[in-house]
Amino acid sequence: MIQPMKYPGGKGKTYQHIINLMPPHRVYIETHLGGGAVLRNKRPAEHSIGIDADERVVAQWRARTADPPTDTAYPDLELICGRAEEFLARYSFLGDELVYVDPPYHPETRRQPRVYRCDYDVEDHVELLSLLARLPCPVIVSGYAHPLYDELLGGWNQRTFQAKTHTDVRTETLWFNFEPPDQLHDSRHRGDNFRERQTLKRRMERLQDRVRAMDPAERHAFAQWLHDTYPVAPRSISV
Ligand SMILES: C[S@@+](CC[C@H](N)C(=O)[O-])C[C@H]1O[C@@H](n2cnc3c(N)ncnc32)[C@H](O)[C@@H]1O
Incomplete structure (x- = not known):
């Protein structure tokens, strides 16, 4: 895992909800990388692309990933300095991508003045959301509720969670253009809060211990039954 980077609006304490x-x-594809808390904490994909319009953000990532110790390396990460909108408009999607989008907040939902060197006005939000609505692959968008999002991402599913800011607790929304999946890319963070995650982790460890303790023939029969009864779905899902 790459070392954490503190970043305004960063998902350092809430990445589990997104993963x-x-x-x-x-x-x-993470289009508004910033400190990239989600990318840093998720199981890497075969190929990952991080984009940010701020050259200082990308330079910091390049410095950190140039010659990392092996335990902080992130496999096959391509960094792009540029506008997310231009990248997405040009990219040749095959459908097996996942796009995660965490743009600067809509000006009317912000409690703080401008915090990023590269920021968004209302027209930028309109351009981005209109583009996302047409992408042919699963997309997750983070933000605070706003009528513009409901209008331009109409028909998308939503999930909310509480997130601490430096001053209070606010409700963050995730908009996504697919049904909540039965199979996760990374199931290590399951659970809505710390306690639930601990409980699920321990339950999984107990199950794994029981499988490890089986004699090899019994384990093989069990693995065969599991495979036949619950085949693993292909990697991409349709939108
Ligand atoms: C809310 S922050 C992302 C925080 C990130 N999720 C984290 O965990 O640290 C938004 C980022 O979008 C970047 N940005 C602003 N306009 C952009 C654009 N048009 N395309 C790509 N990135 C942009 C900003 O430089 C900033 O780093």
Whole structure:
């Protein structure tokens, strides 16, 4: 895992909610990278692409990933400095990608003045959301509720969670253009809060211990039954 980076609006304490929604994918595209808390904490995809319009953000990522110790390396990460909209408009999608989008907040939902060197006005939100609405692959968008989002992402599913800011607790919304998946790309963060995650983790460890303790023939029969009864779905899902 790449070392954490503190970043305004960063998802350092809430990335689990986003990862717990991610269907299996081959290519991961995070379009407004910032400190990239989601990318840093999710299981890497075969290929990952991180984009940010701020050259200082991208330079910091390049410095950190140039010659990392092996335990902080992130496999096959392509960094792009540029506008998300231009990248998405040009990219040749195959459908096995997952796009995660965490743009600067809509000006009317912000409690703080401008915090990013590259920021968004209302027209930028309109351009981005109109483009996202047409993408032919699973997309997850983070933000605070606003009528513009409901209008331009009409028909998308939503999930909300509480997130601490430096001053209070606010409700963040995730908009996504697919049904909540039965199979996750990364199931290590399952659970809505710390306690639930601990409980699920321990339950999984107990199950794994029982499988490990089986004699090899019994384990093989069990693995065969599991495979026949619950075949693993292909990587991409349809939108
Ligand atoms: C809300 S922050 C992302 C925080 C990130 N999710 C994290 O965990 O740290 C938004 C980012 O979008 C970048 N940005 C602003 N306009 C952009 C654009 N048109 N295309 C790509 N990135 C942009 C900003 O530089 C900033 O880093």
